[in-house]
Amino acid sequence: MNKKTVDESSIEIVMQMTHQDANLAGNVHGGMIMKYIDTTASIVASRHTQGNAVTASIDRLDFHSPVFVGDLLRLHASINYVGKTSMEVGVRVEAENFITGQVRHTASAYLTFVPLDAQGKPRQVPSILFESEDEIRRNCAAQERRRYRLSLRDQKPADCRGNKPL
Numbered sequence: 001m002n003k004k005t006v007d008e009s010s011i012e013i014v015m016q017m018t019h020q021d022a023n024l025a026g027n028v029h030g031g032m033i034m035k036y037i038d039t040t041a042s043i044v045a046s047r048h049t050q051g052n053a054v055t056a057s058i059d060r061l062d063f064h065s066p067v068f069v070g071d072l073l074r075l076h077a078s079i080n081y082v083g084k085t086s087m088e089v090g091v092r093v094e095a096e097n098f099i100t101g102q103v104r105h106t107a108s109a110y111l112t113f114v115p116l117d118a119q120g121k122p123r124q125v126p127s128i129l130f131e132s133e134d135e136i137r138r139n140c141a142a143q144e145r146r147r148y149r150l151s152l153r154d155q156k157p158a159d160c161r162g163n164k165p166l
Contacts, residue, residue, distance in 0.1 A: 010044065026069050037075065081146060083146070
C-alpha cells in the first residue's frame with residue numbers, strides 16, 4: 001500500500017442549521033452535532049481506506065459553545081493516527097453566524113475507525129505521511145490517547161464504593 005498524505009483524505013463539510021436540527025430553545029441538539037461529526041469522520045476514514053470503515057469508538061466529544069438555528073455548521077476532519085487495523089479521525093466543529101461573520105469553536109471529537117473487508121473482518125489501514133508540524137503534533141497527541149485507551153482496557157474497575165476490583 002502506498003502512503004497517503006493527511007490532505008488526501010481530509011474534508012470540510014458546511015451546512016446551515018435549521019429548525020429541524022434544534023430544540024425548543026433554538027439551540028441545535030448535541031445529538032445532531034454528534035451525528036454530523038460521525039458522518040464527516042466516516043467519510044474521511046472511508047476515503048483514506050478506499051472502502052467501508054466503521055466507527056469503533058468516540059474517544060472524546062467536548063462541546064464548547066452552542067449552535068443556533070441559522071448558523072453555518074462547519075466540520076473539519078482529518079486523520080490523526082493510523083495503526084495496523086484502526087485509525088483516529090479528529091473533527092473540529094465551528095459555528096458561523098454568516099450575517100456577523102462571528103465564528104465559534106463549538107466542539108471537538110476524536111473517533112476511532114476500523115476498515116472492514118468484504119467479509120466484515122478488519123483489514124489493514126494504508127499508512128500515512130504527516131507533512132506539517134501541526135499534523136505531527138496531532139499524531140503525537142493521538143498516540144497518547146491510544147496509549148491511555150489501551151491502559152484502561154487492561155484495568156479492572158472498582159465497585160461503586162471504591163472497593164478493590166470486582
